[in-house]
Amino acid sequence: xxxKRILLVLLAVLFLVLxxxxxxxxxxxxxxxxxxxxxxxxxxxxxxxGRGTPFYVxxxxxxxxxxxxxxxxxxxxLVHPQPGRIAVxxxxxxxxxxxxVSGGPTGTASIYDAETGAExxxxxxxxxxxxxxxxxIITREAAYFSDSFNxxxxxxxxxxxxxxxxxxxxxxxxxxxxxxxxPGAFNANGIAxxxxxxxxxxxxSAAQTLYRIDPETGFADAVDLGEALxxxxxxxxxxxxxxxxxxxxxxxxxxxxxxxxxxxxxxxxLTHAGFQIPTTIARLGNSLYVVNARFNVxxxxxxxxxxxxxxx
Numbered sequence: 685x686x687x688k689r690i691l692l693v694l695l696a697v698l699f700l701v702l703x704x705x706x707x708x709x710x711x712x713x714x715x716x717x718x719x720x721x722x723x724x725x726x727x728x729x730x731x732x733x734g735r736g737t738p739f740y741v742x743x744x745x746x747x748x749x750x751x752x753x754x755x756x757x758x759x760x761x762l763v764h765p766q767p768g769r770i771a772v773x774x775x776x777x778x779x780x781x782x783x784x785v786s787g788g789p790t791g792t793a794s795i796y797d798a799e800t801g802a803e804x805x806x807x808x809x810x811x812x813x814x815x816x817x818x819x820x821i822i823t824r825e826a827a828y829f830s831d832s833f834n835x836x837x838x839x840x841x842x843x844x845x846x847x848x849x850x851x852x853x854x855x856x857x858x859x860x861x862x863x864x865x866x867p868g869a870f871n872a873n874g875i876a877x878x879x880x881x882x883x884x885x886x887x888x889s890a891a892q893t894l895y896r897i898d899p900e901t902g903f904a905d906a907v908d909l910g911e912a913l914x915x916x917x918x919x920x921x922x923x924x925x926x927x928x929x930x931x932x933x934x935x936x937x938x939x940x941x942x943x944x945x946x947x948x949x950x951x952x953x954l955t956h957a958g959f960q961i962p963t964t965i966a967r968l969g970n971s972l973y974v975v976n977a978r979f980n981v982x983x984x985x986x987x988x989x990x991x992x993x994x995x996x
Contacts, residue, residue, distance in 0.1 A: 716971065717757040718993045719958055722750060725985040730786070730819070730918075731975040733966040734776040734798050741975055741991065742771025742785055745983060749774070749785065749796065752991075754968055762801040769794070773819030773874070773918070773964060775827070779846030784827050786817040793817060793829055793840065795848065807852050809838040819874050819918065819964070822846070823881030828857075828899060830872040830886055835859040837872075837884070837902065859897065863904040866890035874919035874964065876926065883945050887916030887928060894928070896945045908947040909939065918964030920972070922996075927954075927965055929974060934959040936974065936994065958992040970996045 720739075722728055727744045734740060737755045740762065742748070747769025752759025770788040776798050777784065783798040791812060795804040809817055809829060816832040822842070829838040839855040842848055865871055869890035876885045877899075884897040885907070892912040895904040915930040926939040926948065935955045941948035954972075962974035972994045981987055 716754055716993065720752060720754070720757040720991040720993075722752075722975075722989040722991065723761075724988055725983065726750065726989050727977075727983040727987075728963075728975045728989050729977050730771060730773040730964045731966045731973060731991065732774045732776050732783070733968050733973070734783070735778055735781060737968065738798070739966060739968075739973060739991065740774055740776065740783060740798065742774050744770055744772065744788070744977075747771045747785075747787075747794070749783070749801065751798075751801075754971075754973065754993075762798075763796055763803075772817065773830075775820050775822050777822045777827075777842065777846035779844075780842075782846060782848075784820045784822060784840075786820050786829055788816050788818070791815045791817060793820070793827070793838070805848060805852055807840065807854060809854055810834070810836075810856070816870070818872060821875045821877045821884065823877045823899075825881060826899070828875060828877070828884060830875045832870045832872055832889075835863055835865040835871070837875075837886075837897070837899070839899070857899065857902040859895075859902045859904050861903040862906040863895060863897075864888065864891040864893065873917050874929070876919040876921040878921070878945065879923075885919060885921060885926060885945065887913065887919055889916055892916070894926075894939075894948075905946060907941070907945065909950060911950065913937070917962075918974075920965045920967055922967065927972060929962050929965050931961050931963050931977070931979070934961065936962075936965065936972070954994055956992055956994050958990065960990070962992065972996055 746765035749763035751762035772786040783796045785794045791810045837857040894907040917931040918929040920927040928937045938952040960976040963977040
């Protein structure tokens with residue numbers, strides 16, 4: 685299937701006036717720009733922050749990775765386009781400075797050096813004919829990947845320094861319990877983890893539900909929010925506050941979760957005039973950064989894409 689067709693399918697399934705806010709001033713008088721321009725035509729989806737002020741954004745078109753600086757707004761390609769690859773969700777392991785990238789319909793995960801862009805490994809997570817490796821979260825012991833088309837998580841063990849096992853081991857964790865897999869739809873999307881790594885949280889876009897998952901067994905409990913969670917995409921967990929990007933709604937839901945993560949309440953809705961179908965979210969200090977995927981605009985070389993800063 686061509687990348688263009690993949691994007692059209694993605695749009696079907698998921699079914700610039702910028703704000704006048706001022707840049708955030710820091711102690712030495714420097715500023716963090718509220719809007720950061722990405723390369724035209726980049727077609728981003730995932731965003732991650734790393735050590736210090738760097739950020740990383742992946743391209744749905746060709747698997748390239750853009751590395752920028754949140755302080756200056758400037759950046760360049762860290763990983764250049766690679767035929768047959770696609771970059772969706774991504775995370776940096778601060779211990780090893782390894783960048784983990786979800787490979788969408790390729791069924792793979794790629795790991796790069798976040799400083800140099802050198803490829804460390806590309807791992808085949810599944811050989812399923814229909815797959816979409818969507819997002820990734822890293823805990824003390826493993827990297828976990830979600831699959832939007834299959835009720836399973838993929839786990840790559842890492843050592844205490846955040847390095848992959850040698851040889852690289854892939855474990856599949858079938859989802860059970862309350863998990864609802866909607867046939868022919870985009871299911872598991874964003875994924876987050878508790879600080880101790882004992883609980884995973886996954887947004888199911890099709891079921892409009894947030895799930896609490898045991899990473900050892902795959903048993904899933906629906907998190908009681910008292911309401912549906914439509915258009916759930918990227919997740920960011922800070923303590924017991926979960927930020928959920930609701931892509932086509934152009935907003936972020938802030939959910940205050942109970943200590944066991946089994947229930948919660950939407951306590952705030954964050955919006956921004958610069959949102960253009962944001963998909964995933966990263967954090968630096970008290971600021972949230974979301975990337976605009978602009979899924980309502982066909983990818984083209986002259987289409988503009990941005991990263992937007994939102995104050996918590």
